[in-house]
Structure formats: C-alpha cells, structure tokens
Amino acid sequence: MKPFEFENEIDIAWCPGCGNYSIRKALIRALQELEADPLHTVLVSGIGQAAKMPQYVNCHFFNGLHGRGLPVAVSVKACNPHLTVIAEGGDGDMYGEGGNHFIHNIRRNPDITHLVHNNMIYGLTKGQASPTSQKGFVTNVQVDGVINQPFNPLAVALSLGATFIARAFSGDIDQLTDIIKAAVKHKGYALIDIFQPCVTFNKTNNFAWYKENTYSLDSHYDSSDKENAAKKVMETEKYPLGIIYRENGVKTFVEKINIYQDNKQPIVCRNRDLGKVNQLIND
Amino acid sequence: MKPFEFENEIDIAWCPGCGNYSIRKALIRALQELEADPLHTVLVSGIGQAAKMPQYVNCHFFNGLHGRGLPVAVSVKACNPHLTVIAEGGDGDMYGEGGNHFIHNIRRNPDITHLVHNNMIYGLTKGQASPTSQKGFVTNVQVDGVINQPFNPLAVALSLGATFIARAFSGDIDQLTDIIKAAVKHKGYALIDIFQPCVTFNKTNNFAWYKENTYSLDSHYDSSDKENAAKKVMETEKYPLGIIYRENGVKTFVEKINIYQDNKQPIVCRNRDLGKVNQLIND
Amino acid sequence: MKETLTIVLSGEAGQGLQTIEEFLVQSIKSDYHVFSNKEVMSRVRGGNNTVEIVISDKQVYAYRNDIDVLFLLNNDSFDRLKKRVHEKTVIIGESSFLSEDNKKKYEMIELNLTELSKTAGNKLYANTILFGYIARMISLETSICEQIIRSNFKKLKEEIIEANIQAFSLGYNHYKKTAMIKEIAKNSMADDYKMIDGTTALSIGALAGGCNFVASYPMSPSTGVLIYLSKKAKEFNVLVEQAEDEIAALNMVIGAWYTGARGLATTSGGGFALMGEALSLSGITETPCVIHIAQRPGPATGLPTRTEQGDLNLALYAGHGEFPRIILAPGKLEDACLLGQKAFYLADKYQVPVIILTDQYFLESMGEMKKMFFEEKYLKQFIEKTDSGYLRYKLSDHPVSIRGVPGFGDGFVKVDSDEHGENGLLTEDFDIRVQMNDKRLAKEKLILDDYQEANLIGSSEYDNLIIGWGSTYGVLEEYVRESKDSTSFLYIKQVYPLSSKLLPYLRKAKKIICVENNATGQFANLLHWYLDVKADIRILKYNGEPFSIEEINLRLKEATK
C-alpha cells in the first residue's frame, strides 16, 4: 500500500468520467513524489463534489462546512506549522459561499495549498450556476442564462498579493501533478484553479471545450513578472495553463505571527504556566 | 429647507474633526446639484461610524446590519429601478464583514453608487485593524502591528469587471462632490473608496498623511484605458485620487433581469393573476 | 379496509428512477389511488436510490416499509433493502442481481432489461420497457400510458417517440400474469383531485401568495422550490436571483419587502443557521420576510438527502434578541398550497418573519390533492401611500404601524436595525426602547387572530390523542383512519405561536402521544412550556427515514395499550 492510498478498494461517489478522478490521481501522485508524510498531511475541505476529495485520500482530514474550508485550513496550519495543509473544494464552495475567506486569507499568506475544482457549475446540488459560470449558460435556476460577469479567481488573487497563482486542467494529469508539487513546496499561499469537466451537469464546458479554450504557458514564460501576469490572468479567449505568477520570499502567516518569533513549536506542545496566571489574578 | 437637509438642527454622533462630516457635505451637495428627488432616493448602510450616514441625510433609508448593506441596496434597486440607490459604509463594514457581497455584487453590475469610507480602522468598535489597515499599524488587538497585506478594493473591483472605480479624499470636498455626481449618473455599479481620517483612533493615517500620500489624477488622465487603470489601482507610494476607471454601455443588473425585458414597472406595481395560479393548481 | 400494493424500484443515481416514477404515477392515477416517495443518496451517480409506489383502492399518504414487489435495477441494492423485504415479496430483475442464497429465500421473477433494451435497439429504452412491464402487471390502460409517453417526450423526434412506444409494448408483452402479485380493485382518485408533490404544491402556494421575489442559495432539499419558481419567473413576474450565500439571500429578501415586493428565501437548516442575524433584522425593523426551511438530518452536513424534523427549535429561536415570528408546518399537500399562500399574507399583515417548515420527505413525495381555488384575500397588500409627516414606527394602541415603501407617497421610509424612535432614527432613550420592544412583542398575541387551526382527525371522542406536525400527517392520518382503538390525531399546522384553542383538545385526552421525526421531541417541549401541556409519550425517529405505516402501527399500539 503506497502512502495516501487505501488498503482496500474504496467506493468513490463521483460520476464515471468526472474530471475529479484525474485530480485525485494527480494529487496523490504529487504527494507521493514529494514523499510527503501522510501522518503530517491534512486535507481540509468544504462541501460539494470536489470537497469529497478527503474521503478518497488516505491522510488526516477535516471535511467541514460548505464554503468554510479555508478558515479551518489556515488555523490548522497556524496551530501546527509542521503539518502540510491542503484546502480543497469546488468553485461554489471556495469562491461563492466561501468568497470572503478567499479574499482575506490571501492577505494572510498562509503556507497552504489551495485546490479549487472549477467546473463552472454547482455539481452536488445538481446544476446551478457557480460564480465561474459563463454568461448565457442555462441552468435549472438561470433559466434564461447566467447574467452575471464570471468570477475571475486568478485576477482577484493577484490583485490581493497572492504569491503563487496557477491554473491547471484535470485533462492534463502530468502538468497538474507538477503544479501541485510546486504549490506544496511554495512557501506561502498557493492557489491552483483547476478546470474540471462536470460530465453530468455542464454539457457546455466539457472536456473538448476546456481543451479548445486553454493553452499551456511555454517554458519561456516568466512567472515572476507581475505585470505580465496581470495580463495573463485577464485572458479569456484562451485560458493559459501553468504557474502564472510566483513570488518568493514573502513572509508567511506563521512567520509573521508574534508567538512564532522566538519559538517554532506547535501550540499543542506548549504548556500554560499556571503560576503566571495566578500572579495575574493575585497581584 | 433644501432637499436632503433637515428642518431642525440634528445631533450628529461623529467626533469633532472627523472626515465623515465632509463626506456628508459632499454627498448632500452632490444630490442637490443633481436635483435628485429625496422621495426617490434610498440610502442603504450597514453598521459602523460611516454607516450612520443615513441618519443625517433626509431621504429614505435602510440602516441594516454590519456588512450587509450591499445585498439590501442591490435588491431595493432591483425591485424598483426608478429609485436612486446609494450604499454606504466603512471599510470594515463593506470590505471585511461584507467582503463576499462586495465581490459578487460587482459581478451583477447593479446600478447603484457605493461609497466606502476608508479610514483604515474600525472606528465604532474603538480602534482595531480594518482590511485596509497598513502593515505594522499598531492597535489594541494588533498589538505588534498589522501583519496582513492590506485589502486593495480598487484592484479587486477592476479585476471583477467593475465599470466605475474611483478614489477620493474627504479633505477635498469639491472633488468628492464631483465624483459622487459622476457615480450617481453612471449606469452601473460605481465604487468610490473615500479616504477619511479617523481623528480619534487612527493617529497614523491622519489628514496630513492622506494629503501627503495622495495626488489627483490630472485632466489628461484617460479613465477608459483599462490597462492603465490596472496600473493606477496598484499604486501605493502615492495613491491616485479621481475616477480611475470608467466603462460605459455595460448592461446593468436590471437591464439583464428577465422580468424587466418587456416591462419596466417596479415589482410592487405588478399584480399577480390569481386566475393563472389557479390554472396551475387545477390542470 | 384498504388494499395496497407497494412497488419499490431500486437502482442507482443516474438511472432515471425519477422519470419512471413520474410516468407511473401519471398513468396509475387513472386507475388507482397512488402515493409515491423516494430516498436517494447524496451522490449524482451510483449508490443506491429507491422509488416507492403505493397503489391502493383508497387514498393513501404514507410511506410503507414492507415491499410487495421489488424491482432490482442494479447489482448491489438488495442488501440495503433486506429489512423491507418479507416472505411474500416478489423480486423482479436480472438473475445476477440476487445471490443464489437469496434466490432460495425469495420469489424471483427474471426480467433482463439489459437484453430487452438491446432488442428494443438502445439501452436508453430500459425505462420505457419497465414502464410497459409494470403497466401490464397492474393492468393499466395502455392507451393512457402511450399518451403519457407522447406528452412527456413531445420535444423529441417522432421516430424516437415511436421507438419508445414500441419499447413500452415490448415490456408490456413480456410480463406474465402471476398470482404471486396481488390484485388491487381499481378505484381511481376523483376528478377534483390531482397528483402533486410537496415542492410543487408549496411553490404554487407561494405564487398564490403574491411571491414576486426570490433570493436563495441552492441547498437540498429546498432547491426544488427555487427551481420551480425560476421556471415560472417570467410568466408570473417573479424576480429570481441566486445569491452568493444565504446571508445575502435573506438580506436581499428583506430589501425586497422594504421596497414593496413579497420576497421568499428557500433554504435548509444549514443555510438557515446562517440567517439568524438577518431574521433578527426583520424582527427589529418590522420588515416582513418569508423563509422556507426544508429540513434534512443534521447536525451540520448530516445526511443531505434524507429527512428529519430536527430544526423546529432553530426556527423557534434563531436570531438574537426577542421578537415575534410565525412558523407554519404543512403536512398535507393542500396545506402546502394554502400555507404557502398565507405565509406572505401573514408576513405582510403583521410585519414579522414567517417561516414555513417542511422536510425532504414531504417535498419529494407525490400524492393526491384536492384541487382548489385560491382566495384573493391573501393577496391583499398592506402597504399604504405615505403622507409627508409619515412615521414608520408610529406608536398607537395597535402594535402594527402603517408600512409605506420608498417611492410611493410623500413620506420618508426610514428603517433602522438599531433601536429606533417612531421616525425610524436610532435612539438610546430607555422609555422608547421599552415601548418599541413592547410594540413588537405585542404582535405575538395579535397574530393568533389568524391562527391556522389544527385539524382533529378521527373521532371527537378519544382516550389517546396523537399530536403531529408537518410531514408526519400522512402516516398518522392513515393510522387513525384505520385503527379501531379510541385514538384520534391532532394535526398541527401552525406550530408557532400556538393558540389556546388547542387546549380543549389536549385536555380531553387521557394520553397525549407526540410523534416527531427527530431525536428529542422538540414540539413536545414547546407544548410543555408554551401551553403547559405535557406529552405522556414521545414517539421519535431520527435515522433519516420517515415513519412507515408499519412502524407507526407497532409503536402506537405499544403506546396506546
């Protein structure tokens, strides 16, 4: 049994053909290739099809509330910096219900990896528009088509100072694996928006559509150039795939927190000095 | 008694010298100069010092919950497009607690004016960091100084396709008045982030600091140039004041909603045909 | 006594069970009384879902545990259903779907849909073949069935429709009559009845109540109402907007009411748990709102696609501070219509939040409902044009002040989430605070003028009184109608505030038995402190399933002896 895999076959609740399977493969492969220790890896998710991921990867997990994966992930990492923390969920989960945590956690720059399955739809609730759904997209609620501007997670992340911004496609497992590895290794907040076809509810943005509407950044692309990145994240004719922006050396949340300045121990290992508390109350 | 003013003197709860007084002056003047009808004007706010504004301007108002001004404002406008709707609040109110409504309502492009008093602090709760507080800023909660990247509302708005983005300073009432007038006239969502000194709790970003760290865009500035705007919104050495980006002709929320396609009447004026409902239940 | 035949179709998500359910219900209703319900897993494909179709010669409303005929449509569903299968159950399906062991224990009729659909030319026809098969089994009129196929597939090409009709015949002819399956005397529902599910009934009720604004965030099992109203939006002038989260949803709804619309937020317990602050906003600003809570088992994500009545307490006490509210809990399809309508009227009339409490089982079951004509009276608008001296919170003998809306009249409509004076401006005056608090709380009594009376089902003379609310109505009404002991059933539709009109019913009982689909007896607790009546026995269920008639029979027999 290899790390992050299960002894016995597991029942996966996703639809056959769903892009989520490939993401799972890439995630497990990335963690294995990084030789990550499952006992020091925590997957944190919200609720949705994407957010079921922790059920299918053998390590610690906290499968919380719809939209609320990030705050849990960030505090897990903050309380124990020795853990590798990955927050994962869908586009509705992370950009819709969880939008406020998305924008404010970028500002914290926690050292976590953030995987968002972007299928441009709410899968688990059977096909309503997600924040990333494209204009005109017809659903059972948006009966005359989506009228709102799609949410651009990469542009928002960049505007807030995110230090690792990438887009991937579940159809290219190798690239995705590489990006995940880079994201996990990155010191700071790392966002990967992963295009993922929902074969059941999104008949528009299917595998072929994603294939047609994306291209990979070539090896000459300079991901440290912020101005260029600012243009790349706005491209929608064809969406660029790859690490669009990366900035090293920005202090992470833990590196900035006062109690970690002279002491790197996880909180759980530190003891409260009751004598000092008694002094407080008795002086 | 001029429109938007009161018959008798009113008791204003702001501190003497607070920037909010100037914003009030500019707002009232702008509405008067636009000859807006107070009976068709609705001020919607959340909670905070800034959010007390509706108490001091004589027109309709809905003074709702901390962070929740925008959803109310957007639905007021959507239910009655004949009304002029202004949402107003503080940086904590609108970008902190209300952050999710901020990012998603930009995507709707509702035809409302959004005034955010940016004093880089929580005033009403007596001085904690707000999302726009600058790094290192010391407060009673951020005792070793703010460690998170400040929130950049203009950059976020631009990345989400906002069609009117401006920054003003309460210290320049004339400019602010002009910008408010342009914003109210703008068809679509119009954001004005207003620098406002909090004389009581923010001793760092005081009047002089704002004066020193801002400059006005000159008359040659082309606010329709998005690429240039993208650079302007990132400037922090000195913050540009003025209308940074303006895009006309983008459909507003109401223009896109299906029930307004052939009928412009406010919802409250439309009658339910009970006969048709009875058909539904009886066929 | 009723005769019933319980057919269960068991397959996996994505196999189209819901389509067969609709075809069957639509066709069966011309020959029999029918009731259907389903239970599905929280997944889009695979797993094990079932549809239950109960056929009877009399009205039926209740979930049945015991299966008469079980169709196995895939391999791994039998184990999960074992408890519902008995000696006389006939199992129909592909031979390989049942183990050899089980084949020895149960009657099995082979039906190889895979092969038959190959014959028919496409595996997509499996459902139509099955439809034909069942049609013959329960002697349905083929012409009606064909009509149903035609009308449901009317958007498809003619040749495909024809092929489906062929497939239907294939299935029809494939069935061989057998005595193992009991025959039910034909007796269809009356002409003034129609088949409908809870979701549709409630949604139509909302339309009848003037609902013209919906802001919601999708959440099972409440999304059906959102979808139905989206479909009708243009025809009925309903502004439907999917909100970015539940907090936005209710704040938008409140903004809509402030502007004169009649807004609805539909959600489930988890979504409602985020709405407490906004509910409180509706309370203090006296801006009406209507919220539909479609309950499912919690806590937290719990069992997203199952049923429970676990959120009554939350509905009762959500929101900080003290303010009145109304909670309605339809359990009968007619009441989903009526209370769906009345909710908007009550909200408007009393300027309070109104909550409609349903659950997954109620919303997703289909049963027969008496047709009706909605009354205009509930569309009455309580909004008035304002004068120039208008005061939104004018104090008077009557706790409900005149409600104006911006843009209509000469007055300003000033509304504040802070404690406020008559003019809507914030105040910190102690006396005004008390007056305003008293004004708001005084509505709780006033609301009882419109109390939605409970129904006593069964004899007006009884020893035992069952109390139920919401979706337990069906099973309890069936129990009481069939039982011979001295037991009646008080069906509560308005769970809050409760009226003292209920007391005579309660006092008469020697034994009060509260039946609830939750683990703690939340309504029984309410009854205790609010009307000072103690339930003698609580019959509770909280595994995610509704009560079955068999379980109710057993547990009530035990309780009443």
Next chain:
Amino acid sequence: MKETLTIVLSGEAGQGLQTIEEFLVQSIKSDYHVFSNKEVMSRVRGGNNTVEIVISDKQVYAYRNDIDVLFLLNNDSFDRLKKRVHEKTVIIGESSFLSEDNKKKYEMIELNLTELSKTAGNKLYANTILFGYIARMISLETSICEQIIRSNFKKLKEEIIEANIQAFSLGYNHYKKTAMIKEIAKNSMADDYKMIDGTTALSIGALAGGCNFVASYPMSPSTGVLIYLSKKAKEFNVLVEQAEDEIAALNMVIGAWYTGARGLATTSGGGFALMGEALSLSGITETPCVIHIAQRPGPATGLPTRTEQGDLNLALYAGHGEFPRIILAPGKLEDACLLGQKAFYLADKYQVPVIILTDQYFLESMGEMKKMFFEEKYLKQFIEKTDSGYLRYKLSDHPVSIRGVPGFGDGFVKVDSDEHGENGLLTEDFDIRVQMNDKRLAKEKLILDDYQEANLIGSSEYDNLIIGWGSTYGVLEEYVRESKDSTSFLYIKQVYPLSSKLLPYLRKAKKIICVENNATGQFANLLHWYLDVKADIRILKYNGEPFSIEEINLRLKEATK
C-alpha cells in the same frame, strides 16, 4: 445594615470618564468597599455617559439607581438623569450646567473645572483636579492617591506627573466639607480581595483554562476579552487573530481545537447569530470549542452599548440538528475566573461546544473579588497519541471517543461534517446514523457529572425562592442579604444542561420568582420544560439597563407579599 454613598460622574464620550473611574476605584479600595459600573452611548465622542461609584462599609455588588452625589461634567446631561436624582442628591458642577429652575429644586455645589484647570495650566488636568476634589470629599489618604497618579502616569515626563500632583492638590484643597454629603465609616476590603472587572476576570479565567488560540471579530461588549488576550498573547503563547467575520472566527477556532489548541471565539449576540452553522459543525464532528457571548440588547443592532440577558434562547438552540452543548453564566467575578477556566476543560473532556454567557453590565462593572489559585486539574489535556488503527469516532459504552490530533501518533484523524462511521468517513447507513446520534446526545447526561452547582444564598429555610443567572447575581445577593423576609436566592451558574440537583431547592419553595434582564423570561421557560418547574412570578427588565437595587427591592417586595 450597609451604609452606601453613590457617586455618579456624568459627562460625554471622550472626556476620560473611564480614567477617573480607574483612579477612584484604585484609591477608594484602600479605605472602603467599592463597586463601579458605567453606561455609555454608542458613540465615540459627545452624547452622555455616566460612571457610578458606590462606596460602602460592607461589600457591595449592585447597581444603584438613586444618586447621592452627582458630578455634572458637561452641559446637557442632567435631564437624562432626572429620574435618578432625589431631594437629597447633591449636584456638583459648573453653575451653568444646571438650569435656574433645577437650582431651586436641588442642592448644588459649584465646581468650575474649566477655571480650575486653567489655574492648573492645562485643561487636560481637569480629571486629576476632580480626583483630588473627590478624594477630599470622601477622606481618602492623599499619599495613596498620589502613588496612583504616579504609577498610572509612569510613562509620562516627570514634570507632567508633578503638574498632575499639583492639580490633584488644587482639587483636594478646593473641596469644602459639608454635612450634605453623608460620611461612610471606613472599612476597606480584605487583603485577599482585589478589584477587577468582568472582562479581565473572564480573560484570566480563559488563560487559566489553557486558552491558547483566539479568533474573533470585534463586537461590543465582547471586544474587551479580545483586547485583553491580545495584550497577553506573547507572554502566554496565545495565537490571537482577528477574523474577517464571525463565521471565519468560529471555523478557525474549531480548526484550532482539531489541531490540539484550546480556542476561544468572543462575540456578542449578533455575531453569534452568524455562528450557528459552525456550532453545529462542532456538534457533529465532536470537535470542542469555546464561545463567549457578551450579551447586549437586540434584536439586530439594538442598543449596542447597553445590557440585556436576551440571548439565552439563542445560545440554547443555535445550530441546526440536535447535539449537546454546555452553557455557563457567571454572575460573580470569582465565577468569571472559575467558569472561564472550566469552560475549556469541559469542552475538551466532553468534546462539545461550551458557551459562556455574560453581558455588558457584568463585563464592564468593577467589583471586589476574592483572590484565588487556579487548579491545575482544569488544564488536563484529553488528547491522546493515536495508534495506527485509530478510529476518531470509536463506539463503546462511553459516548466520548478518544480524541487524537494530526501529527501526534500513527493514526489518521478523520473528521466529517456529514454523518460518519467510526473511521470518520461519511456514511448513509441508517443504523450507524442512529448510533452516532445517540452517542452524541448521550453526552448531555454525562456532562452533568461535572455540573457546576448553583449557590443558595440566604437561609436554607425559605418561603420564596428567587432564581437568577449571570449578571443579576450582584443585585439579588445584596437584596437577599439585606432582606428580612423568608426569601432566598438560587444563583444558577450552569444554565444548560440543568441538573436535577436543583430540584430539592425548587420544590421547597412556596413561591418561585425568576428574575431576568430580558422581556420574556427565557430561563423561566427553560426551567419549565426542562425540569418541569414553573416560576410563579417573573420579574423582567429590558430597557437596556441592569436591575438597580432600588427596583429589585420594590419589585421583590411586591412579588413576595
């Protein structure tokens, strides 16, 4: 009998009332017993705020309505205080602050602080002058007062400190003895007592309970705890983070507990109304959490800086679905320490959410508290190192499973907001659902092993039993100690779950009187359904003020006669 002198200082926000309060309390405590409280408007400058200082020869804990000496520090405060002024009240202030009419009705002593501070050289010295004035009035030891000035201003330049001492003398010498102000026999608090406010007591309690993580969003009156713990963060290794909203706050706290920390979220009713879903998450995942709700009057924004006990119901029922919780409500300063500590212990031990309910009045009043030594026992960690076969939700006779945390041991800690099996993976199995629900709910009984017993104050023989919880402790304890009728007071500290240990006290009473700072009697309702005990009389107050001793005297006399 106690002798008390009630001094009220009335001014506007920004005038530094809080500084004078601290100076006075610190100096008075060496000569008298003292209790102080304040009421402030929801604004940063202007308006009218007051500080009340009660001086006595015995312990005092209660807010007084009637003012003996009123200092008017600005112009427009008298009208708002009229109801608290009586014939014998001595008013001190600038002549112009009282109208001519009022000057005829009341005794006034002129004190022109504006002029005196001009003499002293700077208007900033007004507070120190006033301090001196009052020091002489109540015969404080000048050396102690000077020491206090020095230590409070120790960061300032020596010349400014000197000038303040001069200003103090100026005020001191300015006061002329008068018989109009009664003298209180000196009797200071014992050495093993200290002056403290509720905020500090609770915060220190949290530190004693091992609190090492705080995520909160500022909200009055809960922010004080956040501020105190921020100040102590580095010294005590507490990770304090201001969250982007309350939802993030509680989810972060839950994430912290999951990782082995002891987290706290401090908020008020409106913030807590947003935390219901996360509370439910704590419930189903059995991840502990501690929440402090600092109550203020609602609904919605209500009266942000006033006091109320209106959120008990919300604390009791927040969150969807059914799960156990513990609610503690300290009313005595010692208990803020003890329960603040114990909250973390209980959360850890039973793996449930624990809520500490306080209110503005309790948090912001200063009184004397017996010093104490915290017990190590409450720091006991219940976390265990995991084995490789570790199951987070292992079922056994005991409903509390072993809790491991990631990174410590060989097992995986898998935690799910869906219903789950022993291994933490989601399940839809009906039987496991029931087992897990039963497991969680079974803790409610178990928790009572650690029930924080109520205190009976007064004679153990009584006819009338007053019930109070939380901040009404002070006024009720004073009432009972002083009253001669057969009335005792049962001070409830753990309001949920309630123990049957309370029943003997309750059954003994001829008359049960529930006193609550809310409009509906929320605790009385709980008592009714939970322990089946009905309060005979409810004494309620909900104007935003705490009960005063005078009002309690009046209303209890009425109630007990």
